[in-house]
Amino acid sequence: MKKYFITFIVITLAAFAWVSCTDFPVDEDGLLITERGQCYVGNFELLGSDFQTVRTKAPVIDTTAQTINVEVFYGTDLKNVYPQFSLVTDAKLDPKITGKVDFSDLANPKVYTVISGNRLVKKPYTVYITVQPKP
Amino acid sequence: MQLKYYSLLLLTFAVIFFTACQDEEYSLPTLEGGLHNDCIKRTLGPNVVGLNLEFAYAMALPKAEGKIVSAQVEASIAGGAATYMEYRSFSTNSSGVDVPVTIGSPSVTSATKTEVIFTKDTCAATLRYFYIIPEEARGKTVKFTFSAKASNGQTVTYEMGPYTVAKMDMKLDLVVSDNNNSYISIADMAVYNAATAATKAANIDLVYLYRTYTTATFNHALVAPAANPDYKPGITLPAGVGNSAKIWKVWALRDQHLARLQYGIYIDDIDFQELDFSGAPDYAINLRAEAGTWVETADGKYRAYIYINKIDNTKKEMTISIKRYQMK
Numbered sequence: 001m002k003k004y005f006i007t008f009i010v011i012t013l014a015a016f017a018w019v020s021c022t023d024f025p026v027d028e029d030g031l032l033i034t035e036r037g038q039c040y041v042g043n044f045e046l047l048g049s050d051f052q053t054v055r056t057k058a059p060v061i062d063t064t065a066q067t068i069n070v071e072v073f074y075g076t077d078l079k080n081v082y083p084q085f086s087l088v089t090d091a092k093l094d095p096k097i098t099g100k101v102d103f104s105d106l107a108n109p110k111v112y113t114v115i116s117g118n119r120l121v122k123k124p125y126t127v128y129i130t131v132q133p134k135p
Numbered sequence: 136m137q138l139k140y141y142s143l144l145l146l147t148f149a150v151i152f153f154t155a156c157q158d159e160e161y162s163l164p165t166l167e168g169g170l171h172n173d174c175i176k177r178t179l180g181p182n183v184v185g186l187n188l189e190f191a192y193a194m195a196l197p198k199a200e201g202k203i204v205s206a207q208v209e210a211s212i213a214g215g216a217a218t219y220m221e222y223r224s225f226s227t228n229s230s231g232v233d234v235p236v237t238i239g240s241p242s243v244t245s246a247t248k249t250e251v252i253f254t255k256d257t258c259a260a261t262l263r264y265f266y267i268i269p270e271e272a273r274g275k276t277v278k279f280t281f282s283a284k285a286s287n288g289q290t291v292t293y294e295m296g297p298y299t300v301a302k303m304d305m306k307l308d309l310v311v312s313d314n315n316n317s318y319i320s321i322a323d324m325a326v327y328n329a330a331t332a333a334t335k336a337a338n339i340d341l342v343y344l345y346r347t348y349t350t351a352t353f354n355h356a357l358v359a360p361a362a363n364p365d366y367k368p369g370i371t372l373p374a375g376v377g378n379s380a381k382i383w384k385v386w387a388l389r390d391q392h393l394a395r396l397q398y399g400i401y402i403d404d405i406d407f408q409e410l411d412f413s414g415a416p417d418y419a420i421n422l423r424a425e426a427g428t429w430v431e432t433a434d435g436k437y438r439a440y441i442y443i444n445k446i447d448n449t450k451k452e453m454t455i456s457i458k459r460y461q462m463k
Binding site (some may be wrong): 048049050051052056073074075077079080100132133134135 | 353
């Protein structure tokens with residue numbers, strides 16, 4: 001009886017106390033490095049200072065050419081917009097978006113690099129913005 | 136040995152699951168003697184000059200000990216002309232409607248004091264007090280002393296506050312129209328037509344216009360007079376009008392005072408103080424109803440929030456309400 005009791009206690013304790021401590025590597029941002037090699041932008045949004053979209057229509061994302069084409073409303077204040085990228089699982093963006101971004105220099109479109117979950121694949125995406133024509 | 140382990144297990148379960156469930160017999164609470172009072176503040180949000188502060192003041196004593204003869208409120212700063220205390224006690228019926236019961240004569244306000252004399256044999260009442268925030272209270276604190284007197288000579292008092300009165304101003308329901316009153320002055324909290332704007336050129340901060348195009352979305356717009364002509368097509372500014380206000384577009388900031396909708400959002404002095412207008416544009420186009428704009432005047436003297444209550448595309452006009460804060 002004593003043997004069963006001790007076995008029961010030990011198993012119970014082991015079940016509660018056992019913690020899986022498998023080491024997964026993390027990158028310099030503290031993000032998990034996984035085995036995913038996919039590397040693309042799924043969606044793109046551009047918000048104005050009022051956090052409302054400034055797009056006139058859905059963005060065109062070409063994952064082969066690695067370009068994003070967006071048309072914004074006439075009069076959009078492109079010096080103060082918030083870009084939002086939806087990336088494939090585990091991927092991250094460089095440079096990071098920490099607030100408003102100045103997209104007003106249309107001749108020099110901004111480039112954001114998508115880095116895959118395994119941190120081995122890097123794809124630069126160029127964001128081309130066009131403004132509704134002047135009336 | 137076996138018994139010992141069973142006992143140990145049983146004891147463990149007993150400790151975990153045992154709950155004491157002692158029955159206590161209910162007994163009627165004993166009525167506490169004497170005159171008592173209590174008070175709550177019913178209004179929410181910042182205290183703005185011209186609006187009211189509403190309180191509900193409750194007072195009661197056991198019927199056998201006497202009746203209430205008067206209720207009084209003393210404010211640290213005399214309220215506006217319409218300050219009053221209800222002479223009716225309200226109860227809410229099953230339909231949720233407040234039903235009044237008259238307990239005395241209408242209140243009399245003298246300087247800082249407002250008093251209701253009871254004329255009905257009343258031993259319990261809750262009276263509402265409406266303090267109209269006066270101009271003298273702007274930026275100061277105000278507090279209240281509620282008191283009640285009973286026929287047996289007892290008196291009770293209840294202190295409320297201090298409450299800080301906001302420095303900001305407010306103006307509701309100004310109508311701006313594309314072809315008439317299209318010039319907005321934050322300094323004056325007013326809208327003007329072109330002729331009047333010419334006489335107050337230094338005070339004109341924004342121009343309202345409405346345009347529709349097939350190739351671009353423009354609609355309702357608030358533009359600083361000094362903005363790029365592209366954003367004020369067809370506008371010939373009156374002589375001298377040329378200020379350059381900074382404007383941030385805002386969405387879903389439906390201030391309760393300005394919008395008077397169901398949203399419990401309030402803009403207070405601190406919101407104006409903490410705004411950052413660096414890099415702000417001088418125009419806001421494609422504005423919608425229930426949107427708004429933060430504005431800073433060209434001289435930095437005023438900051439304002441302009442809320443758009445209503446837009447009318449046919450009449451080419453907007454109804455706006457403004458909260459304004461003087462920065463210097």
